[in-house]
Amino acid sequence: MNNHNLVIYEFDELYKILVEIKKDIxxxxxxxxxxxxxxxxxxxxxxxxxxxxIPGLNNQIVFNDFPIPIFKLxxxxxIEFIKKKFHEQSDITIGNYNFNLDNSIVFGLERxxxxxxxxxxATGRIDSSSxxxxxYFDYQSRITNNIxxxxxxxxxxxxxxxxxxxxxxxxxxxxxxxxxxxxxxxGTGYRFPxxxxxxxxxxSRNNCNFGGANCNSVGFKKAExxxxxxxxxxxxxxxxxxxxxxxxNIEYEDxxxxxxxxxxxxxxxxTQNSPSNTKSQGLELLTRFKLNEIFNFNLNYTYTQxxxxxxxxxxxxxxxxxxxxxxxxxxxxxxxxIKMRVLL
Numbered sequence: 001m002n003n004h005n006l007v008i009y010e011f012d013e014l015y016k017i018l019v020e021i022k023k024d025i026x027x028x029x030x031x032x033x034x035x036x037x038x039x040x041x042x043x044x045x046x047x048x049x050x051x052x053x054i055p056g057l058n059n060q061i062v063f064n065d066f067p068i069p070i071f072k073l074x075x076x077x078x079i080e081f082i083k084k085k086f087h088e089q090s091d092i093t094i095g096n097y098n099f100n101l102d103n104s105i106v107f108g109l110e111r112x113x114x115x116x117x118x119x120x121x122a123t124g125r126i127d128s129s130s131x132x133x134x135x136y137f138d139y140q141s142r143i144t145n146n147i148x149x150x151x152x153x154x155x156x157x158x159x160x161x162x163x164x165x166x167x168x169x170x171x172x173x174x175x176x177x178x179x180x181x182x183x184x185x186x187g188t189g190y191r192f193p194x195x196x197x198x199x200x201x202x203x204s205r206n207n208c209n210f211g212g213a214n215c216n217s218v219g220f221k222k223a224e225x226x227x228x229x230x231x232x233x234x235x236x237x238x239x240x241x242x243x244x245x246x247x248x249n250i251e252y253e254d255x256x257x258x259x260x261x262x263x264x265x266x267x268x269x270x271t272q273n274s275p276s277n278t279k280s281q282g283l284e285l286l287t288r289f290k291l292n293e294i295f296n297f298n299l300n301y302t303y304t305q306x307x308x309x310x311x312x313x314x315x316x317x318x319x320x321x322x323x324x325x326x327x328x329x330x331x332x333x334x335x336x337x338i339k340m341r342v343l344l
Contacts (some may be wrong), residue, residue, distance in 0.1 A: 001004060002299040005046040006077065007032050014049060014063070019074065025074065047080055053177050055169045059084065062177040099141045102142035110134040116195040126197045132192065148172045156190075160198055161223050164190045181234040183246075190223040193256050197271040221273055232284075244286040278324065279307040298335040305329065 006029035008015040015031050030041065032048070039049055040057060048060040061080050069078075087102075090306055115129045138152035150170045157163050168187030174180070229238040232246030282304035290296040306324040 005029070007040060007046050007048045009037075009040070009048050009050040009054070010034070011049055011063075013053055014073075021070065028076070047077075047084060048113075049077075057179075064252065095140075104140045105137060105138075106231045107137035108135075110136070114195055128195050130195060131196065132159070133157045146174050149172070150246045153157070156192070158192045158223070161192045161221060164192070164223050164225070166190055179236040181231075184229075184231045186229045187227075189226045189228065191256070193221045193271070197256050221256070221271070222254055224273065227251050239254075240290040242288040244284075246284045246286075247282075248284065249281040250279070252280075280324070280327070281305055294339050296339075297335045298337070300331075300333050300335075302331040303329065306329070 004094070005055075006018075006027060007017070008029060009032045015029075018025075018029050035098040037054070037057070037306075045100070046059065048054075048057060049063050051062070054060055055061050063076070111131065111133050113129065113131045115127070117127045131188070132150045133153060133158045136152065136154040138150065142148050153165065153167045153344055155163070155165045166188045167244045168185065168189075170183070170185040175182075183233055209216075226246065228250045230246050230248040232244065234242070234244045236242050256271055256273060282302060284303075285301045287299045288296065289299070304327060306327050308324045
């Protein structure tokens with residue numbers, strides 16, 4: 001362990017432990033009381049370990065996970081000093097602008113090619129293909145010690161369904177010694193039609209499929225678009241219990257859903273862009289509980305209220321409790337993890 005300066009503020013248990021092992025560690029530490037509190041902020045090369053959070057004090061670590069093995073204690077102290085050193089060295093000043101390693105930008109290019117083949121009937125095989133070219137970027141920033149934000153955008157060009165772009169912004173506020181997080185995000189998205197949705201047509205009169213010569217025109221299909229918003233809170237109740245509660249709201253336009261019939265001559269059907277809005281909102285609860293070093297449990301519950309606008313004549317101005325097909329209103333699941341050590 002490097003030679004660091006550790007201040008123990010009104011934390012007798014920790015101070016006594018470090019005194020006992022002082023000769024075995026390369027660590028400078030001292031004991032502090034309320035009288036020395038005003039001087040602690042002026043010390044930039046130290047960390048203050050305390051039982052309870054002290055308002056207005058910099059470089060403090062609230063630590064109350066006692067009892068704890070000695071090696072775990074030393075590991076935590078060392079990690080905190082490494083994190084402090086990283087943040088100090090990550091500051092990069094260019095002129096009057098400070099750009100540190102807590103800011104990052106990711107960008108790239110992609111291309112996706114899809115192919116599908118289908119043995120139509122005795123007349124032969126139908127093959128179809130499409131491709132998507134994409135550009136994207138994502139900016140991540142730690143604005144302050146407690147506020148984090150991201151912003152990203154993506155631009156896609158589909159060989160059949162046209163061009164689309166999407167954007168997403170997130171923000172999070174961490175407090176209570178990083179045990180609690182408030183978070184929110186807003187974004188837009190889209191889904192291009194698959195090859196099956198683009199080309200499959202069935203017409204019983206002409207016995208055709210996959211856009212054969214005898215099929216009726218099915219029209220242009222475009223990407224379905226969405227807008228989403230969520231707001232949530234994460235809380236570490238203790239070292240063994242974690243809770244995440246989130247409200248979400250999603251709205252779809254031009255959803256690719258179901259089948260449309262009555263396609264002119266004969267009885268035909270294909271997928272379509274819905275002329276109505278589809279909405280979904282609800283609550284999601286995630287919990288993690290660590291019973292001991294062997295057993296831990298994840299209990300999750302989701303309540304979803306949906307509205308399938310395709311069922312109504314004036315859906316854009318009407319919200320009802322109509323549940324979408326194959327979207328359960330209530331979902332609950334329990335996962336048990338067992339950690340086992342096998343000696344061979």
